[in-house]
Amino acid sequence: MRREELVDLxxxxxxxxxxxxxxxxxxxxxxxxxxxxxxxxLETRLGVRLLTRTTRSVAPTAAGERLLSTLRPALDSIGAELQSLNELREKPIGTIRITTSDHAANTVxxxxxxxxxxxxxxxxxxxSIDSSFTDIVTERFDAGVRLGEALAKDMVAVRIGPDLRMAVVGAPAYxxxxxxxRMPHDLAAHNCINLRMLSGGGLYAWELEKKGREVRVRVDGQLAFNTTIMIARAAEAGLGLGFVMEDQVREQLADGRLVRVLDDWSPSFSGYHLYYPSRRQPxxxxxxxxxxxxxxx
Structure with a gap:
């Protein structure tokens, strides 16, 4: 059926x-x-009169009534289907892919x-659990999660978590x-547990700060991991000092399995943000x- 025929009907x-x-x-x-x-x-094309016209009213002929009996349910069905499609368009449906760190995935x-x-x-x-700086556009992710200070300027950023703090911790046995x-430079004399960065492959330099004075310390020790979960476990086992998110070791600090040091050198910083391209139509x-x-x- 041609489009104009539907219009005529x-x-x-x-x-x-x-x-x-x-x-x-x-x-x-x-x-x-x-x-x-x-x-x-329409009447010319069908070869029958469909409507009887008078000066006061319009009424369907017998042929018109027959056509109406078929036409009404058919067009009602089409209208219902169009409404259904419209509701489907508005219905929250689909797959959302997000790249994030293990810590953000678990805590936020x-x-x-x-x-x-x-x-x-x-x-x-x-x-997708990945601590490296993934290009969400190239890798076809809908969004990513990063700390607020590491966001690109061409991204929409939505804060999804509170401020965070790092903590230097060790076990009582250590x-x-x-x-x-007592000072960041004292770490040079300690067995510190390193974090291997997935982006670039280098070792993370511990970032400490006090009253606006920032210090980056390259530490050394027997162990290195690419996840802070294992760093916390190793520190709890007495194998050295670890530098991890405060909330990862809150229970261990509360019950004495770990002890915190250099607390005044660990200020809070901007927490996690969900980010996505500004040109994206959500x-x-x-x-x-x-x-x-x-x-x-």
């Missing part, structure tokens, strides 16, 4: 339902003469996803044979997840 149905060319024309947003021409064109993303996903069964989330460092699913992740004090 809809015109006929509207006139028959309104029983008036004037009211039907107003409903369809066209002129009465144009609508009359459309119906005559997962607590939200655990509550969020059961309410939206058609939303799928894929987390400090039983090693004096606690889907309903993506917008919902961003709002759920948004940090509220």
């Amino acid at each position: 809809n015109a006929f149905l509207t006139v028959a339902e309104e029983q008036s060319f004037t009211r039907a024309a107003a409903k369809l947003g066209t002129s009465q003469s144009s609508l009359s021409h459309t119906v005559r064109r 993303l997962w607590p939200v996803l655990e509550r969020f996903l059961p309410s939206y069964p058609d939303i799928h989330v894929e987390l 400090f039983a044979t090693n004096p606690a460092p 889907s309903a699913a993506f917008a919902l997840l961003v709002e759920a992740l948004r940090y509220r004090k």
Whole structure:
């Protein structure tokens, strides 16, 4: 069926339902003469009269009634399907891929996803755990998670977590044979557990700060890992000093399994942000997840 045939059929149905060319024309947003021409064109093409016209009313003929009995349910079905498609467009559905660090995934993303996903069964989330600086555009991620201070200027950034602090920690057994460092340069005399950076492959220089004075310390020791989870475990085992996120070792510090040193050299800093390209047009699913992740004090 050609497009103009659908237009003609809809015109006929509207006139028959309104029983008036004037009211039907107003409903369809066209002129009465144009609508009359459309119906005559349909009657000519079918070879039968569909409407009986008088000076006071318009009524379908027997052929018109027969066509209406088929046309009404067909057009109603099409209208219902179009509405269904419109609802589907607005329905939160789809897969969202996010690149994130292990720490951010566990402390910020997962607590939200655990509550969020059961309410939206058609939303799928894929987390790629990677501490390196992934190019989310090239790697086709919808978004990434980084600390606020490491965000590119052409990205939209949404804060999703509180400020963070680092902590220099060691086990009581380690400090039983090693004096606690009082200044950053004292770390040179300690067995420190290194972090191997995934981006670039170098060892992380511990970043310490006090009253605006920033110090980067290259440490040395027997162990190196590419995850802070293992650094915390090694420090708890008494194998050296570790430099980890404070919240990773909060329980160990509270129960005495770990001891914190150089506390005054570990100020807070901007926490995690979800970032995505400014030119991105967010889907309903993506917008919902961003709002759920948004940090509220």
